[in-house]
Structures are given as structure tokens and as C-alpha cells.
Amino acid sequence: MPSPENVLDVQQLVKHFPVRRSLLRRQTGAIKAVDGVDLQLRQGETLGLVGESGCGKSTLARLLMALERPTSGQVLFHGEDIHALSGSRLRALRRRIQIILQDPYTSLNPRMTVGDIVGEPFEIHRDAAPRGSKRTRVGELLEVVGLDPDHVNRYPHQFSGGQRQRIGIARALALRPEVVICDEPVSALDVSVQAQVINLLVSLQSEFSLSYVFIAHDLSVVRHVSDRVAVMYLGKIVETGSHAEIYDHAAHPYTQALLSAAPEPDPELRGQRSTIVLEGDVPSPADPPSGCHFRTRCWLAEPRCADEEPELTVRPGSEHPTACHFAAESPKVDH
């Protein structure tokens, strides 16, 4: 349902990558990277997206950026389907949704100066900065992210990992976007530097009234920055709610297992917390289990789970939407 406060509204989004074999390139199967996702991003909020590798979070990010065409479903930006746009209207849209990438080492061109990297968006969108104001704007952007504007002629290798991530952030902010997709923005950084970048992202959000989709596998980082959280498993959202609903009242067994598996930085809790150790690995998205995708690793699974796919909806066991037939807050997981 398009609603005025939703900046992004994702409806039944599906992305299958075809698997082709043999000379005739017949399609023999599909990697179901994103398999029916519904999401809403509200104005000014941070939506945390957590899940393990291969669950489809990065493909979802590329779909939200219109870098990938969906197999079916829609991404509405202020009510307008972004995948139906082309030409100048698509270019205009790209200014309003930007991305910050994980690896500050490979996402910056080593042959370009910092000034060229941060100024490049203005080359592409000539009307974004009045003639002759590019240099000033680049200097302002560097200052905003805590870099010295005098370093505008340096190259990426002359900066540390944390500073490089700031360059990536400055580039993402250049065109004054409304939505920023943060795809694992701090996971390549040293622990002592992560906190600097997290604080920066939080303060930029209020300064520029940004809405964030914050993708990460580190649960404590997501808890810190997010207003709402969506948990993804094998191409589907299995549970979504406010940060308190997810972290303190998780009702889907996968969320409970994920939270209990994350180690707490306190040795005195050792042996006191109950840890759910899941069996096995995440199944291949080329051949996900029937019914509930999580059932092969779930300790609550019953025959019904193999036959009937649970919808993401509010259920008797919990006040926020979960995709589990047996959603319930207990067993209480301490984390």
C-alpha cells in the first residue's frame, strides 16, 4: 500500500538468477537470491537488514538501487516504480538513492584523487552543482565527513581504512540523496575505527534527514543504529519489527538462534546464556527446502512446515510479523 511516509515500498520482490547448462544454454534451474520480499522504509528511519552470507541481502540492495532488474515484484520510491523508469527519469532517481559499499579498498579508484572521486557525481549530474562551485562543494563534503579539505589532491592509498570509508561516504552524500543503502559499511574496518564511522553515519542522518537501509551481519552494530530490523533467510524476510521487538522479543526460531549465537563481550556471562547451536549450514539458494526454508535446521519443525510455506504476518505468539507456524517468544533467549 503506497503511503506518504514510506520512502521505499518493496512489494513481493523476486530476483532469480538463471542457471544455464550445455551448448544450447537451456535454463536448468535458478538461484533464488530474493524470493518474495516485502519491506517498507519510512522517512528518516534506519531499517536494519540482517542475515548470513548468501541470504540475498546484497542482491536486495542492488535491486533497491535499480542496478538489477527484478524477476517480478516492485520497488516503489515515493509511490513510483523505479524499475519502470528509464532515461532521464532514471538518472534523476539515481541522485536520490545512493550506496555505501563494504570494502573501502576496492570501491575507490586508485588512480583518481580524492577530489575527483568525491567530485565525480557532479560530472555526471551537471546540474547538481552550479558552474565553478564543484571545488567548494567537494571541500565542504570532505569537511562534513571529518577529512581535511587540503587533502583533496591525495590518492586513496594515502589514507587509512577508516578514512577511505569516509571518502566513500562523502561520495554517497554529494548529490544530497534521500535514501542511503549502507551495505556492510563497517565490517572491513578495525574495531577501534568502526565506532568512529558508526557515529559519523548516525550524525549525518539527522543533519541531512537521510533514510538508511543498513545491511550488516554484525548484530550488535545493527541493534545500535536501527529503528526497525528485518531478518532475512534464504531470500525471504522471516521476521520484522522494531529493534526492541527483534532483540528482546524475537519469535522466529532463526532469529532466536542468530541472537544466541552472537558472542557477548562479557566473560562473566559465559555459561549463563543459553546458546542455540544450529545443525548444518544454510542450504543452497538454487534448491531451497520446500515450505519453510528454515525447516531443515529448525528444532521446532513438523511435517506441516515442509508442506505449507508460512507467511510473514502477525501471529498469536507475538505482536510483530513473523514467518513461522510456531512463532513464540519462548524459549526466552538471553543475549
Add this chain to the structure above:
Amino acid sequence: MSQLDIDRLSVEFRVRGQVIRAVDELSYSLSSGQTLVLLGESGSGKSVSALAVMGLLETPPAVITGGEIRFDGTDLLALSRKQARSFRGRRISMIFQDALSALNPVLSVGFQIAEMMRVHEGLSKADSRQRAIELMERVRIPAAAKRFGDYPHEFSGGMRQRIMIAMALALSPDFLIADEPTTALDVTVQAQIVALLGELRQETSMGMVLITHDLGLAADVADRIAVMYAGRIVEAAPAADLYRAPAHPYTAGLLASIPRASRKGHALLPIKGSPPSLAAVPSGCAFHPRCPMSTERCSIERPELRTLSDGRTSACHYAEEVSNALA
């Protein structure tokens, strides 16, 4: 009960006329049955020190410039390569972060595990195969006998790490050095591997050196923790003491900077700046440019690692003030 003592170990890299001191007078002791965590960020020297203990450093460019690595009193650095090799591999073994690149891609995993027993213990092909399957079962690889002939790429990341652990256990070592063994794994798989290592240590009373940058993982497994910064140990203490009252400003800064439930809605308290390059380590205390407590003395005089009144060690001129301020 075996004992591993690292005593003032120093390692330098000599590249293009430049000398980079990656490990600087590192000392620690470990008895079998204990777990020591070496905690540090990238470039702190934790992995290089482990490779030095295992004799796996490439020389040149790496040179062990001083110190001793004693196994039950025998200094491995004073032995011939051949003599030292009977300790390494057999009595001390190691697992790595990236199991895919540590395993040979063109040999089956079963062959690689069995090879350990054939080379070191002279077992026959049939016997070593049997033992390898037992080891694969012990690290919970499903259908071990059937998967004996499979190649590394046919296993998932978590299963490959189990294969590495099986290889490391093949000769029943007294000590296991685990270098970021779960960093490349997802959190639910990490929990499986941590649980497995815990069980194996209970069964075998093996001593373990676990290298990590993860304060959560360290809290979960460590008996003692040694915190490294710019090639040196800056603080060492029993795990619970270290988290309760750190005695070095770097440790205190790390603990304050990680997001916790109680800090939700507040800004995090980061350490300013970034870890130094080992090619340009700051004078005096290497941490002084980032330290909120530093004085002029810190930029001139290097603080030695010293024992505090409660038996812990810290390399800070103001260690007592740090622990008092936080207590």
C-alpha cells in the same frame, strides 16, 4: 602437563632496505589445558608471532631477531630445522582463517588428513585411512567415510574449517594455535566451531592460543587474554579481570567503542585516529597519539610491560590510574 613459553620474541621484515619490526619482545606462557587469546587489530603482529612459533615465516624477508620459543624447556630456535620439525606439527599444530587456501585443492581431504599420520607416524595406507575417517567423525563431518575422497571445494566453509581441525588434531598435539579460525564464517557456523573446539579441549586437555580481533569471541573462550598493539603486548590478564577493569587505555578504549544494548541511543565512544603502520611506529608508547591520558613522558619514554600489584601486566606508565579510573 606441557608448557609453551614464548620469551622476548622479536620478528623483523627487511624489505627494500627498510626494517619493519612486526613483533617486538613478545612473551607469554601457556600450560596444556589453558586457552590464551591474543587480541589485536590488523597489523598488531598477532599472526606473525604465531607463524614464528610454527616456523612458517619465510626468510627472507622475515627474520627472527631475538628471543626463545621453549617447548617443555627446549628452545626450538636453537635446534636444527629437522629437530624442530618433530615438535612443530606433532606437538604444536595450527589452523588458519581461510581453510580453502590452506588446504591443497587437488588432493582429497581424506588424503590430506591421512598423510599427516603416514608421514609422522609411519602408518600404512589402510590404517591411516581408518584413522582419518575417525578424525572426520570426531569433528562431526556427516557421512565421513563417504566424504573421505571429496575435494576441499566440495565442502562448505564451516565443513572445511572442521577438516582443518581434524588435520591439526591428527597427531594429538599438546598445543593448538588457531589464527582467526571463525572470522570468515557466519555467526551460526562460528558458534558450531567454537563449541567443537571447546569440546575437543575438554577431551584432550590441549592448550590453545586463539588469535582474534573479536572482543565477543575472546570473552567466550579465553582463560587469559593478551592484548597486542603495534607488535607488542600492552596488557595481559585473566579474561574476567580484563573486561571488568582494563589496565591499559587501549583495552579500555576498545571495550568502550563496541556497541552494546545499554548504549543504544547514545553515541559510541571511539578511539581517535587509526592503528599505526608498523613502518612508522610512534615514539615512546606506540599508542600515545591516540591515548586520552597521554602526557609528554609517553611520547619520549617507552613503557615496559610490568607486573601490577594484582599480578596482571600492563605496558602503561599510568596503569594504576587507568584501572582506578574505571573501577
